[in-house]
Amino acid sequence: MIVLIPALAYAGYNLSTETFPDGNNSAAPYSVTILSSEGTVVSTDYFPIYRTTTKDAQLISATKIQGLGAVKDIAFINATVTGDVIGDGGDQLYGFRQEQIASTTAAIPVTQCGATFVSNSADVMTLPEASVALGCQLTFVCGTADDFDVNPADGTDTISSVSTTNGTTAVVTLAPSAGDAIRCTDIGGAITLEAIGADRWAQVSGGNGIWTDVN
Numbered sequence: 001m002i003v004l005i006p007a008l009a010y011a012g013y014n015l016s017t018e019t020f021p022d023g024n025n026s027a028a029p030y031s032v033t034i035l036s037s038e039g040t041v042v043s044t045d046y047f048p049i050y051r052t053t054t055k056d057a058q059l060i061s062a063t064k065i066q067g068l069g070a071v072k073d074i075a076f077i078n079a080t081v082t083g084d085v086i087g088d089g090g091d092q093l094y095g096f097r098q099e100q101i102a103s104t105t106a107a108i109p110v111t112q113c114g115a116t117f118v119s120n121s122a123d124v125m126t127l128p129e130a131s132v133a134l135g136c137q138l139t140f141v142c143g144t145a146d147d148f149d150v151n152p153a154d155g156t157d158t159i160s161s162v163s164t165t166n167g168t169t170a171v172v173t174l175a176p177s178a179g180d181a182i183r184c185t186d187i188g189g190a191i192t193l194e195a196i197g198a199d200r201w202a203q204v205s206g207g208n209g210i211w212t213d214v215n
Contacts, residue, residue: 098139103148110136122146124181129153131198139192142184142209149214150193152201155179159193160202164211174213186210 046059087093099115103123110128113136117125120143127150128136142148152159159182162174167186176182178199182191189209193201 103140103143107153108138113137115139116141118143119146119148119184120144122148124149124151126151127153127157127159127193127201128195130157130195130201133195134197135195137192137194137204139190139206140184142187142189145185145187148184149181150183150191151181152179157199157201160196160200162191162203162207162211162213164191164207165209167210174211176213177215179215181214183212183214184209 046061099112101112101115101117103117103119103121103125105123105125107126108117108128110133113128113133116139118141123146125140125148127133127138130153140148140150150159156178158178159176159180162176162182163171164174166172174182184191186209189211191206191208191211192204194204196202
């Protein structure tokens with residue numbers, strides 16, 4: 001007999017090695033309900049899964065579930081999230097590296113928001129259309145002394161004022177016009193831009209190295 005107790009919301013289960021009920025219907029669709037009593041989930045707990053077609057149930061061990069109680073150390077290999085990830089103001093996110101991508105001449109998709117692009121040749125990288133990328137941050141680093149250009153998606157998008165160096169001791173402020181690119185030829189120069197409006201990108205950090213306004 002399976003005793004059902006009040007459901008709590010848990011995430012991170014991995015049933016990739018499960019077959020149900022006898023291995024003959026491995027391609028069948030399933031809904032998974034994780035049920036638990038109050039308190040910490042331990043490796044000796046069991047949870048029922050249900051097949052959507054017949055409502056048959058099978059108990060699985062908590063040791064096969066990632067991210068619960070005593071088995072939290074079983075880490076995800078990859079996780080793709082299609083909704084928002086929201087903290088409560090008291091959580092921390094750490095232990096992650098920036099994704100580094102070698103520069104190309106291809107337009108940057110919004111799926112690469114948060115990435116760092118490092119030039120390895122003279123390349124022109126095109127930002128996503130700002131109106132569909134609000135909140136997207138992208139970092140650009142000059143890996144060589146070649147021209148490394150960061151270009152808006154079209155003639156209406158603008159990279160707002162950029163504070164940079166003039167190569168000596170002074171700081172200068174660039175005021176690119178709509179459609180203008182910014183260029184770095186200084187190894188180690190870097191800048192991070194964020195889409196802040198329907199047609200505008202803003203410098204949110206960096207600007208070290210020599211950057212210039214180019215049409």
